[in-house]
Amino acid sequence: MRSVVFLGLFFLPLSLFSQAAFDFVKTEDSLKLVFNSISAETSYSRRDSLNTIFLGMLRSTLEVQSSFTYPFDSIRIGKLKSPDGRFRIFTWNIPQPGGYQKYFGLLQVKKADGNVALIELKDGRKNITDVKNEKLPADRWIAALYYQLAQFPTANGNAYVLLGYDFNNLFTSKKIIDVLTFDSQGTPIFGSPVFNVDGKYRLSRIVFEFNARVNMVLRYNDDSKTIVFDHLSPSSPEFAGDFQYYGPDGSFDGFKLEGTEWVYVRDLDLRNPRRSKPKPVNAPVDIKEPGFLYKPNSSPKK
Secondary structure, three states, X not given: OHHHHHHHHHHHHHHHHHOOOOXXXXXXXXXXHXXXXXXXXXXXXXXXXXXXXXXXXXXXXXXXXXXXXXXXXXXXXXXXXXXXXXXXXXXXXXXXXXXXXXXXEEEEEEOOOOOEEEXXXXXXXXXXXXXXXXXXXXXXXXXXXXXXXXXXXXXOEEEEXXXXXXXXXXXEEEEEEXXXXXXXXXXXXXXXXXXXEOXXXXXXXXXXXXXOOOOOOEEEEOOXXXXXXXXXXXXXXXXXXXXXXXXXXXXXXXXXXXXXXXXXXXXXXXXXXXXXXXXXXOOOOOOOOOOOOOOOOOOOOO
């Protein structure tokens, strides 16, 4: 009974959201209270119930047109805004039994007429059969916690690289390089074949999978216009393809922005990020799914 009363307390602010004079400060305080309660909750079922409330509250808040410029800094979820001011994206996760995660996302898009549309992202990981190549709508989102984005030009206007993290499960984690574009109606599309691997492959997104107990660098360097990442190798050759045994091997690779595409480069020298433009090099023998770039001829990590 206590939990029912406790949950009921958080429905009260929802009645305020229809008011013409919207108080973002008070609303942010309510959102923060609910989200902090999710973090403190140990019951998976109550955590999910609280998140349902949080999602509804945040959705209602972001439907208010003037919310597009409000920062929501005190709510500890992923928040990114494109440099051209076209969209904002909010992402967060809710831990599940067995080390799994549920991911949630809301995308605010400023349309040509100046109005702001709100689009909910639905986790579609279970229904993606070709993660490297599929273009995905908002209701089949690959799902990740986005922490960095980069804007780049295409023939149809700006596109956006999104760098994200997926806790995945108890054994492996994933980092993702995805691409967000918009069609002529302003509908978001995730994935675009802009990743050029030695001219042999045009991939729509990159997914790295590695041991859950290690850290992997994946970041965008704006000075060199390069997405830099740890090269992953198995701890021993017999574990090739089993990503719970993959980790950084001490070298770095990247994708360098060349015009409207990202060209794969190997063995970046991070001591001098302003060096001359790197040239494409030989692609790996195989780009495995869903891990990326195992060097068959490299020395295994000890």
